[in-house]
Amino acid sequence: MSVNKLTFVTGNPNKLIETQYILSQGIPIEIDSADLDIPELQGTTREIAIAKCRRASELLGRACITEDTALCYKALNGLPGPYIKHFMKNLGHEGLNKLLVGFETKEAYALCTFAYSAGPGSEPLLFEGRTDGAIVPPRGPPLFGWDAVFQPGGFDKTYAEMSKEEKNIISHRYRALDKLKAYLAALSTAQT
Numbered sequence: 001m002s003v004n005k006l007t008f009v010t011g012n013p014n015k016l017i018e019t020q021y022i023l024s025q026g027i028p029i030e031i032d033s034a035d036l037d038i039p040e041l042q043g044t045t046r047e048i049a050i051a052k053c054r055r056a057s058e059l060l061g062r063a064c065i066t067e068d069t070a071l072c073y074k075a076l077n078g079l080p081g082p083y084i085k086h087f088m089k090n091l092g093h094e095g096l097n098k099l100l101v102g103f104e105t106k107e108a109y110a111l112c113t114f115a116y117s118a119g120p121g122s123e124p125l126l127f128e129g130r131t132d133g134a135i136v137p138p139r140g141p142p143l144f145g146w147d148a149v150f151q152p153g154g155f156d157k158t159y160a161e162m163s164k165e166e167k168n169i170i171s172h173r174y175r176a177l178d179k180l181k182a183y184l185a186a187l188s189t190a191q192t
């Protein structure tokens with residue numbers, strides 16, 4: 001099995017753009033995408049990621065990757081976590097800040113979980129990346145999810161204020177893809 005081409009099963013065009021950009025910096029791999037309607041279970045980020053990838057490769061009939069992003073507030077013991085999509089959609093940037101009114105710490109981390117399945121019936125492997133930061137009032141263009149309200153630790157910019165080069169070298173997604181990249185590179189070497 002060759003890993004110079006891989007399908008990313010996602011409905012999120014921004015995730016796809018960042019993933020193609022980050023992977024293109026490291027290994028010669030072509031990423032196409034398929035938008036399949038896959039139910040996302042409730043549970044831990046790992047349980048959700050494994051179930052989604054298992055189903056995606058069954059539907060696709062071949063190897064694939066999937067990705068789940070969580071935004072975890074320290075004051076809320078890790079919530080909204082994997083449910084951030086619904087919080088974002090229903091509360092918006094203002095609501096994501098209001099959730100923390102009354103709490104001293106605005107600390108949060110972004111967690112990216114890539115899952116790789118070698119094909120239908122093949123148990124997904126997980127690659128996690130985490131970036132610590134804080135929830136702040138929105139700054140920067142509101143082009144991708146909660147980018148405008150997340151400020152990574154040690155920076156004075158939100159993700160939304162960063163250039164793609166800046167975000168894509170410190171992001172949760174970059175850190176998870178760094179691990180996936182190493183795995184795919186080793187796989188290719190083992191097969192040649």
Ligand SMILES: O=c1nc[nH]c2c1ncn2[C@H]1C[C@H](O)[C@@H](COP(=O)(O)OP(=O)(O)OP(=O)(O)O)O1
Binds near residue numbers: 015069070084088173
């Ligand atoms: O770097 C990011 N910067 C800002 N916002 C982000 C980022 N990455 C994901 N997001 C948003 C998209 C969605 O509102 C939620 C994750 O939900 P999640 O289920 O993983 O994504 P999704 O349903 O949009 O795409 P998919 O088809 O791959 O499941 O956080």
Ligand SMILES: [Mg+2]
Binds near residue numbers: 040085
């Ligand atoms: Mg989703």
